[in-house]
């Protein structure tokens with residue numbers, strides 16, 4: 001479904017991604033783990049089309065999208081949940097969610113029912129300003145806003161950041177249920193060991209803008225092995 005081949009990207013002239021090869025199959029949940037500043041956010045921005053690669057190609061759903069705009073990629077079914085969530089604090093929960101439906105025409109009310117099924121708190125607080133929600137609830141809101149555009153591939157940037165541990169586990173479970181029920185393919189980046197192990201079917205390890213390893217289920221089950229990748 002998604003394939004990056006030798007992708008290099010830079011801010012001004014500072015190279016950040018260095019020849020990234022990565023692929024995600026339809027229906028998978030794939031993680032990219034790495035410490036602060038290795039380029040995880042830059043990777044997702046490049047996949048979304050917010051940063052154009054200086055080298056390499058990005059293929060999505062059988063087409064070369066390397067030069068496609070972020071809008072075009074969104075319409076083609078890529079959803080993006082940025083780090084820090086970016087909800088509109090002065091808009092209500094419902095207004096925030098409705099923002100997402102403008103992207104693709106095929107969202108319908110059944111989808112809303114499903115989304116509120118995952119996150120009933122958002123239904124309860126539909127008329128409350130988003131800025132009054134907790135960090136975990138804002139993360140749920142950002143996920144819900146992305147889901148109403150009915151994405152085929154969801155890009156998720158550090159879902160655990162700034163969220164209390166009890167909610168982190170719940171969000172991991174919700175993402176797995178969404179993947180299973182709605183068939184949404186997920187590519188996420190994280191440095192939280194628990195989230196990586198719980199959510200990912202498969203994982204890439206990133207260091208200084210490069211993919212240095214690919215980790216399958218057996219290694220994912222080994223907490224010490226995964227911790228090594230994230231050790232300071």
Ligand SMILES: Nc1ncnc2c1ncn2[C@@H]1O[C@H](COP(=O)(O)OP(=O)(O)OP(=O)(O)O)[C@@H](O)[C@H]1O
Pocket residue numbers: 011016034035036037038039040041042043083191
């Ligand atoms: N807009 C920007 N302009 C210039 N440099 C940037 C910009 N955004 C990020 N960088 C730099 O690019 C590098 C990679 O940053 P990136 O945010 O992709 O890493 P990350 O792995 O997501 O880290 P974190 O976990 O802290 O979000 C860092 O050195 C960062 O300082």
